[in-house]
Amino acid sequence: MTSRIMTVLLVWFSFIFLSSAKEISVMAYNVHNYFVVPETEKPKGDDSKKALMGMIKNSNPDILFVVELGGEKSLADLMENLKKAGCKDYVFSDEMTGEDESRHIGLISKFRPVKVEKKENLYYKIKPKDRQDGYPEKVFVQRGFLHAVFEFENNYRLHVVGAHLKSRLPHPRYIQTDMRRYEARLLRYLVNQIQENEPEANILVVGDFNDVYSSDPMITLRAPEKSPENRLYDLRPVDRNGMAWTHWWHSEDIYGRIDYAMASSSLLPEIKFEKTQVVHLPEYWMFASDHRPVLVTISTENARPLGKETIDKDFPDGVCASYKTTDKKKNLAANGNPETLPVLFFDTGGYSIELPAERKKEIFEQVARNKADIFVFTGIKDAKAMDEIMDRLNGCVFKEMVEGADRESHIAVFAKIKPEKFEAMTDVKYKIEDKELPVSRGFAHAVFNVKGYKFHLLAADLKDRQQHPEYNQTDMRRYEARQLRYLVNDISKAEPGSNILVVGNLNDTCGKSPMKELYNRRSGIEKRLFDIRPLDPMNTSWTCWNSATDDYERIDYALASFSMISEIARDRTCVIYSDDWKKASVHRPFIVNLYCTDSDKPLKENLDKTYPYCIYSGEAAHFEEDMEIGDKPERNGPVDPVDE
Structure with missing residues (x-):
């Protein structure tokens, strides 16, 4: 029993x-x-x-x-x-x-x-x-x-x-x-x-x-x-x-x-x-x-x-070494159309004529996903590399490069329309600890006029995050960002209400001091720059992969002046995604489409909702910072050093 x-x-x-x-x-x-x-x-x-x-x-x-x-x-x-x-x-x-x-x-x-x-x-x-x-x-x-x-x-x-x-x-x-x-x-x-x-x-x-x-x-x-x-x-x-x-x-x-x-x-x-x-x-x-x-x-x-x-x-x-995607479907950005002017930015991560053919192929496949009219590239090694890129970009009639103090990495601008004006600004300097230093890669300033619509394009590649032997790299980047902000101010003073688009690898995240210098949030709304924050098909905004930490960061930016923000075609502004993006660069390119017509300026309350803290929110939910309510450093008081 x-x-x-x-x-x-x-x-x-x-x-x-x-x-x-x-x-x-x-x-x-x-x-x-x-x-x-x-x-x-x-x-x-x-x-x-x-x-x-x-x-x-x-x-x-x-x-x-x-x-x-x-x-x-x-x-x-x-x-x-x-x-x-x-x-x-x-x-x-x-x-x-x-x-x-x-x-x-x-x-x-x-x-x-x-x-x-x-x-x-x-x-x-x-x-x-x-x-x-x-x-x-x-x-x-x-x-x-x-x-x-x-x-x-x-x-x-x-x-x-x-x-x-x-x-x-x-x-x-x-x-x-x-x-x-x-x-x-x-x-x-x-x-x-x-x-x-x-x-x-x-x-x-x-x-x-x-x-x-x-x-x-x-x-x-x-x-x-x-x-x-x-x-x-x-x-x-x-x-x-x-x-x-x-x-x-x-x-x-x-x-x-x-x-x-x-x-x-x-x-x-x-x-x-x-x-x-x-x-x-x-x-x-x-x-x-x-x-x-x-x-x-x-x-x-x-x-x-x-x-x-x-x-x-x-x-x-x-750590698992499988970085392959599980979905082979390509998530392509929408092409431009005759009503908009597409501007593409891409940090190539060091483009030279010696670059392997496979990597060059992937770079231009990503560029070709959108029919851009203006291209801004950073990480270009020299004039030979610029000429090779020009040969691969069909229809371009303009090319210029900014040769700053950094002789290994340059900014290059290509366009299918000729600008009214182009400046390679290589003599911009700042002071740090009483020593005058040049902006490492300079700035590019181009003025375009499309059927009467005039806008200023500024391109930058700020100091990278590698430690400098003498100075704090964050301070160097902040001072470079300040000089870029001064350039925006100069344009605005010379042409009140001017349309200004700033693109580039600014090498910092949006909450850090270099970006705060550029946003200029403490000034009146007409003097601020607004972070367009392009999104990919997954509603994420990152543009660079940091392999050391496995973080995906947004350090490449498109910023627009108050006068220009209403002319951004949001549905055609995006980070370009492909399954093979890592084969081209650790950066992802983005494209900004512009309605080339002066629009009514946005109301402040609408901007505050769409661009809180000057940054485009999209449909993002902004979570409160994680506060540890229950932190209690001690339960039974200090421990005697001999207590095991």
Whole structure:
């Protein structure tokens, strides 16, 4: 009788816990302050919730790990909204928090885990930043770690470990980078414990880790010093266009990768890479959150481990090397039309006649995607390179180059219409620490008159972000931007109400001081420059990929004067995208189309709405800065130095 009861119980538990799914998907998503009343005075808006449900429903993940969730009431609200959206198969939900009492970690699943472990009391010791010679203090992990174990048929076990590491916001007492590094170390210790207890464990570590892949916290997690079977491997999912970014920092217009999925070596052969991706829905993502979710698909059958040669080839430095796109459809920008004048800008990243033929081919394929009439190129090595480009641009009747102090990189302007005037401004100088320096690459100034419509085109390539042996490179760029602003002022004084278009690689993000110099927000509206901010077909604005950090930044700009802003054809102004953009340059070109007719000047209230802070917003949702409400530097006071 007893044995019969035990058999029934075993069958019953197997029915509850063991799943017959042959393939499962795990989504990690920062849902951006999913709070409800009364847990907060600023609940997540209904429109944002609807967009969030659209993002989740589109992928229909089997296991959903979320961060920036409120408490139990917020989790219940999220579950209710998922059901209303048609996601009715979730049978398990739980949440936890660490020291940050406002932002919790949540787990939602279509399968009941056999084990859930909440690491909410982990701590490390760190010295206050203002007392580096003092005693270390005990600091608890801000949001804790959540460890869930799932079991499937064929004895397949999956460990899912979720985390939300310390943000990059400054902490009042400790250095935030050190806090994140210590949290990553404790997370790595948890992975080590799992591997010690279960040497061939299938481990998936997911979450918002708030740092770039080359940072100390990420290297700590990957643990390249360990043997290959004990390392974690960065899966680096990409979207359908090959982009890996997961977070949009709107105040700087930077698209960065700070959300991760890392797998143990035992799990790697079961990853379905063709179904592992960063989820992007242009109509939803920016309204749902400032993050994009990461989706990992796994086969629930133990596969033969990958060999060392395969791992070394596919995961150099522990990071997936597959940068291929998953959608071969070309997203082409719209061509110009007779009613508009297309102006194209492209930083070629160093064009010379010695450039490989394949790269030249890709550069001109991108240029040919739009029938521009005026072309501005930066990164041109010399006059021979300019002549070669001229030969490849059909129909151009004008070419000029600005040969500044930097002899290796120049600005070149090409056009199918001759300008009334062209100035190669190479003698512009500024003072820094009482020494006079030239603007490194000068400025180009061309005046065009198209059937009575007159406009000034200014082109620049400001100081790059490489360190200078004597001066601060940011200050140098700011002074160069100021000289460019003076040039705009001179034109405006000589011709009040003039139409001015500024294009170029300005080598900084929109929130930094060089750009603030150019926007000139403190002046009257008629004296400002407005950031046109072209968008690509995915509603993103980045123009340059930083391979060192895996960030996608907007450092190439088109700025228009108040008099000209109404003459920008927004529906024909865009960043040009192609699947093979990296083969041409780390920069992407953009095109601005102009209605060559003087229009009525916009009303201030309309400009404030469309160009908040002088920057085109499009349909972007501008999120509030992430404030860590629950930061508590100490729970039990200072720790004695002998306390272990």
